[in-house]
Amino acid sequence: LKARLDKEGLFDTKRKRVIPFLPKKIGIVTSITGAAIRDLLTVIRRRFQNIDIVIAPVLVQGKAAADQVAEALRDLNKFEDIDVIILGRGGGSIEELWTFNEEKVARAIFESRIPVISAVGHETDYTISDFVSDKRAPTPSAAGEIVVPEKKILQTELRHLNLRLVNTVLGSISVRKQKLEYIKRSAVYTRSDNLTANSKIILDQILKTLQKEIITKDRKSTRLNSSHITIS
Numbered sequence: 001l002k003a004r005l006d007k008e009g010l011f012d013t014k015r016k017r018v019i020p021f022l023p024k025k026i027g028i029v030t031s032i033t034g035a036a037i038r039d040l041l042t043v044i045r046r047r048f049q050n051i052d053i054v055i056a057p058v059l060v061q062g063k064a065a066a067d068q069v070a071e072a073l074r075d076l077n078k079f080e081d082i083d084v085i086i087l088g089r090g091g092g093s094i095e096e097l098w099t100f101n102e103e104k105v106a107r108a109i110f111e112s113r114i115p116v117i118s119a120v121g122h123e124t125d126y127t128i129s130d131f132v133s134d135k136r137a138p139t140p141s142a143a144g145e146i147v148v149p150e151k152k153i154l155q156t157e158l159r160h161l162n163l164r165l166v167n168t169v170l171g172s173i174s175v176r177k178q179k180l181e182y183i184k185r186s187a188v189y190t191r192s193d194n195l196t197a198n199s200k201i202i203l204d205q206i207l208k209t210l211q212k213e214i215i216t217k218d219r220k221s222t223r224l225n226s227s228h229i230t231i232s
Contacts, residue, residue: 001103002128010110011131017115019135022149023083025052027076027114029069032057035090036119036140043144048151054082060089065099070108077112084147085112087129088119088140100127109133119143 005011026044030036032055044051056072059065069087076085087109089097099105100120109116109132118133119140130136137143 001101002131005103005106005128005132010106016134019115019117019147020083022048022154023051023147025054025079025082026147027054027056027079027082027085029056029058029072029076029085029087030089030140031060034060036060036088039090039139039141040086040088040119040144043141044148047144047148050151051148054079059099061092061096061099066102066105069099070102070104073105073108073112073116077114082114085114085116086119086137086140086143086147087116087133088137088143089121090140091122091125097121097125097127100129102128105129106132117143117147 009015028037028040030040037055041053044053054076056076058068058072060069073085073087076082087100089100097120100118106128109118109129115134116132117135117137118127118129119137119142120127120129121139123138135146137146
C-alpha cells in the first residue's frame with residue numbers, strides 16, 4: 001500500500017503545504033479520552049491561550065476508527081476559518097496504530113485543503129499518515145509546539161523590533177536635521193537669501209517709482225480736464 005500510494009504521488013514533498021506561523025483556529029482529530037488530547041491542549045494553552053480549537057472526537061483504533069478519522073478530516077475541511085489540522089493519538093503497538101496506515105485515512109489527508117500535521121505515537125513510530133501529511137510531529141505534544149509559537153517569546157521579539165524601528169526612525173530624522181543645518185549654513189543657501197533680499201529691495205523701488213509716475217500722470221490728467229478753451 002505504501003509503495004502504491006507513493007507511486008501515485010501522495011508522498012510527494014512538492015505538494016506539501018507550509019504550516020501557518022500563527023494559526024487563529026486549530027482543528028484536532030483524536031480521541032477525547034486519550035492522553036494525546038490532554039497533552040495537546042496543555043501545550044497549546046501554555047504557549048498561546050488565545051487560539052481557538054475545534055476538536056473532532058474519533059476512535060483511534062478498532063474497525064470503525066479509520067472511517068471516523070477520514071470523516072472527521074472531511075468535516076473539519078468544511079470550516080472556512082481553520083488554518084491547520086492536527087491528527088494524532090498517543091503511543092501503542094503497531095496494531096493499535098494501524099488506523100493511521102489505512103488507505104482511506106491517507107486519502108482523506110491527501111484531499112484535505114487544510115494543512116495536516118500527523119502526530120501519531122512516539123518518536124520512533126512511523127505510519128502512512130506521517131508520509132502523506134504536510135508535517136510529521138514525533139509526538140502529540142511536539143505537534144502543539146510546532147503549530148503554536150510561544151506568546152511570551154513573540155512579545156519579546158515584537159518589543160525588540162519596535163525599539164529598533166523607533167531608533168531607526170529617530171536616527172533617520174537626526175541625519176536629515178544635520179543635512180538641513182548644513183544646507184542652511186552653506187554659501188548657496190546664504191547667497192540665495194541675499195538674492196531674495198536684494199530682489200525685494202529692487203521690487204520695492206520699482207513699486208515706489210511706479211506709484212510716483214501714476215500719481216504724476218493723474219495730476220496732469222486732472223489739470224488737463226479742468227482747463228477751459230474759449231473760441232471767440
